[in-house]
Amino acid sequence: MGLRERKKEKTRLAILDAALDLFLEQGYDSTTVEQIAGSVDISPRTFFRYFSSKDSLVMWFHDHGEEIITETLRSRPPGEPPFTSMVHGMRAVLGDMQDSTPQDAERFLKLRRVLDDQPRLVGLSVARGAETERRLAAEVAARRGADPADDRVSHLVVAIAMAAVRVGFECPRKDQPDLREVVEQMQETITLVEGMMRPGWDVQDAREPADPREAPDA
Amino acid sequence: MGLRERKKEKTRLAILDAALDLFLEQGYDSTTVEQIAGSVDISPRTFFRYFSSKDSLVMWFHDHGEEIITETLRSRPPGEPPFTSMVHGMRAVLGDMQDSTPQDAERFLKLRRVLDDQPRLVGLSVARGAETERRLAAEVAARRGADPADDRVSHLVVAIAMAAVRVGFECPRKDQPDLREVVEQMQETITLVEGMMRPGWDVQDAREPADPREAPDA
DNA sequence: GTAATCTATGTCAGTCGCTGAAAGATCTCA
DNA sequence: TGAGATCTTTCAGCGACTGACATAGATTAC
Structure with missing residues (x-):
């Protein structure tokens, strides 16, 4: 170089x-x-x-994440359920975050703070997510052997997965979390959404708001 | 008036x-x-x-939809599972679309065509969705009796529901669909996502594509 | 080491989205 | 009809962004 x-x-x-x-x-x-x-x-x-653009300053994280997920998808075994593959992709992103240099970690945390009081920017990131989604959905559709242009299930797989990451990213309300905490939060959210994929998932812990960790089945 | x-x-x-x-x-x-x-x-x-703004020209549909969903949420019985309430909200939006005047229908279809070849704009709509999401999530969290500021399940409920609407909205690839078709597509997508909320939902109909490129493994 | 070359950078002029302020036009209602 | 509210236009200006051209610096060829 x-x-x-x-x-x-x-x-x-x-x-x-x-x-x-x-x-x-x-x-x-x-x-x-x-x-x-x-x-x-x-x-x-x-x-x-x-x-x-000025906006693209706050999207480098998103773009980097997209790359990792795409790579991961390509490397997963063909028979794997698509949502599982997506989950692996997301975990790969989290893995990458944990391996990042202190400087990168600091940038990430600063970015989070910037986005925190500027919902419009989260929006922008999500906006780019819409394009990402088409690309990833095509990827997923290819894996499922469906028509990439018109496969709603694939789109939904990607959309739901990305929603989970975003919610995990946004949610920690502590003002100065460290990287590890944020990653953990995101990890939990991914786990949460995995657990949701069955009937009644959205009722389940509504019965017991005090204790978020509860037996997986009723 | x-x-x-x-x-x-x-x-x-x-x-x-x-x-x-x-x-x-x-x-x-x-x-x-x-x-x-x-x-x-x-x-x-x-x-x-x-x-x-120029952009807001393209968001009137989104904003209108958000209103309807918010109203619906407020009117649903308190004990109802939040995702079910959201589904009712989304169906209310579809109902409203079916009742719209021919002029409104035409506007809607034109809007769809504009958004179709300008992914960035879908993105913008989604972007506003991020703020919408916070509001609706607060609404949902209130219903669940959880802390509105930090309830990931509520966020996820809303995020997943909105993802479904968006995917349904985007997916019809026919160039000149009529309103009824689009609404049907969206309805199907909502139904689809309802059915997904259990283990294995994303494998399930991968077994029956017309051209099963891959054998579903054990 | 010098010349030729390639590329990063700066300057300038211009477009477009968007806003505040002030003045003019239009509607409403007593 | 006249007074007051409201809508519209005009104008001046900011900030994001771009194309064109010129320059300074690094790279390569000789």
Whole structure:
């Protein structure tokens, strides 16, 4: 990897870090691209050469996650139930998070805080999720041998799985969770949704709101 | 209802119709607010008094649906399983669609076509869905007597239900379906997702595709 | 080591979405 | 009809984003 490449990567991360800090300081909307660019000494035009939009600053996590899930799907055994494969994909994402460098972990946590008081941005991430969903659904449909363009079951598999990840990501309400906690929360949510896939799943623990962990069957 | 009110409503619909037609003719991105305003003889500034953004032109359906679901949730018996309530809400939306005027039906179908070749816009709708989801989840959590701020099961109930509606909305690939067909598709999808909520739901009908590329393993 | 080349960056001008403020037009109602 | 509320337009301006062109720097060929 040449010196040039490394410099680019460095700039990229510098922009990201500067942006996250500014967002946390003064809010997403009141931070301009000009400011971000200014604080890493590049021109606004250059900013857009690194990130296609201000919004895309907050989507790198999503995009990375999508890659991992796609790879995982391709590597799962063909006969496996699609939802199970999706669950493996999601767990792979969580695994990747646990292996991440301290710097990456910090970025992730900052991102979470930014998204936390800006529901619109979560929305954007979800928005990109809609496209992701089509791609992943095609992937899943291919595995099931169904028509990729018109297989609602595949779409639903993906949509439900992604919903679970998102809910897990959003839910921890503690203000300064550490990475491990967030990952655990997400893991629990995935487990939760796995357990839901049977009749009555949504009643089950409504009877006992005090204690979330309860016997799996009534 | 005064003359003023009626005139406003008329303008609103005129804008909507003009916009939908322009979007279909020349694409969403290459249609400017100036053009839309021009074709109904109002100033661009006035456009923004009727619709808070260009994007919001494409969200009226979503917003309307959210209202109906919220109302429905409030009117369901307290003991009912939350997912069942959500299903009632979604069916209410479909019912409302069937009762809509021919003009509204046409608008809906045009909207569908616009969204069809602009995944980003579906995304936007979904994006707003994220906020909707928080509201509805709070509603559901209240019904379950759980903490509205931190109840993942409620979030999941809503997220999964909305995913189903969205998938049903997106999936019909026929280019010129009529309203009845779309509604039926959505209905089927809802039914489908109801049936999924048990172990193995995602394997189940993988056994009977027309062309079983894979043998269901043991 | 110098020249040729490639690529990242900066500058500039311009489009589009969107907003606040102030002035003008229109409707409503006493 | 006149007073007051409400709707619309005009205008000036911000911020995101883009294309075109020029420049500075790194890379490669000689």
